[in-house]
Amino acid sequence: MFKKDRIEKRLTKSFVLIAAITAFSAVVGIIAIFVLSSKYSYALINFGFAQGDIGKAMFEFADVRSSLRAAIGYDNEEAIVTVVAQHNENKARFLEYFAAVEKTIVSEDGRKTYDEIEAELETYWKLDTEIVNLGATTDPERSRQAQEMALNQLGGVYNSIYAKLQGLLDVKVDEGNELSTSLKILSLVLIAVIFIVIVVSMVAATRIGKGIARGIALQGELLLR
Numbered sequence: 045m046f047k048k049d050r051i052e053k054r055l056t057k058s059f060v061l062i063a064a065i066t067a068f069s070a071v072v073g074i075i076a077i078f079v080l081s082s083k084y085s086y087a088l089i090n091f092g093f094a095q096g097d098i099g100k101a102m103f104e105f106a107d108v109r110s111s112l113r114a115a116i117g118y119d120n121e122e123a124i125v126t127v128v129a130q131h132n133e134n135k136a137r138f139l140e141y142f143a144a145v146e147k148t149i150v151s152e153d154g155r156k157t158y159d160e161i162e163a164e165l166e167t168y169w170k171l172d173t174e175i176v177n178l179g180a181t182t183d184p185e186r187s188r189q190a191q192e193m194a195l196n197q198l199g200g201v202y203n204s205i206y207a208k209l210q211g212l213l214d215v216k217v218d219e220g221n222e223l224s225t226s227l228k229i230l231s232l233v234l235i236a237v238i239f240i241v242i243v244v245s246m247v248a249a250t251r252i253g254k255g256i257a258r259g260i261a262l263q264g265e266l267l268l269r
């Protein structure tokens with residue numbers, strides 16, 4: 045490759061080439077690490093954390109219904125005030141978690157399910173407010189009316205929303221599993237690429253070293269002659 049050059053120049057060029065190959069290997073490794081890190085971060089935020097937020101939203105939504113039932117079932121004023129406050133806290137936390145879930149929606153199916161839940165929630169909160177205002181009292185008749193509304197009108201909406209939340213969770217689990225499989229394949233591909241680059245670098249360095257050694261030996265023989 046560098047037969048016409050002096051030994052010093054040939055050594056310099058060879059070392060530069062070896063350094064370039066080594067640097068290229070390092071760059072490939074850095075890129076691989078960056079790609080995997082970005083993908084895993086994406087997976088964690090949009091699927092790992094999202095599943096947690098959906099689970100917490102479902103938990104709070106169930107507590108909203110439980111505290112509503114307590115509010116319209118108790119006949120003690122102090123207890124009613126306490127559970128109504130708890131009901132409002134549960135609702136606020138649910139809305140917080142549900143809003144967080146929206147930021148992680150990345151598929152058409154997920155978006156469709158989320159929008160359906162959001163639309164049904166408008167009906168749910170309207171009925172929920174009416175029932176609390178009617179039945180959070182020590183008046184037995186108003187409490188009875190509120191309980192009938194909760195059973196006959198609110199119950200079906202609650203079940204529909206909860207089922208869709210479960211469906212959204214299932215979508216996230218499926219998407220997360222698919223991405224996990226893709227990441228495993230990507231990891232293997234990147235490992236293979238890095239391994240190939242390392243092998244090529246070693247082969248190239250060995251050949252260059254042998255070429256330099258032969259050149260030095262040949263020039264030594266010529267000098268001896």
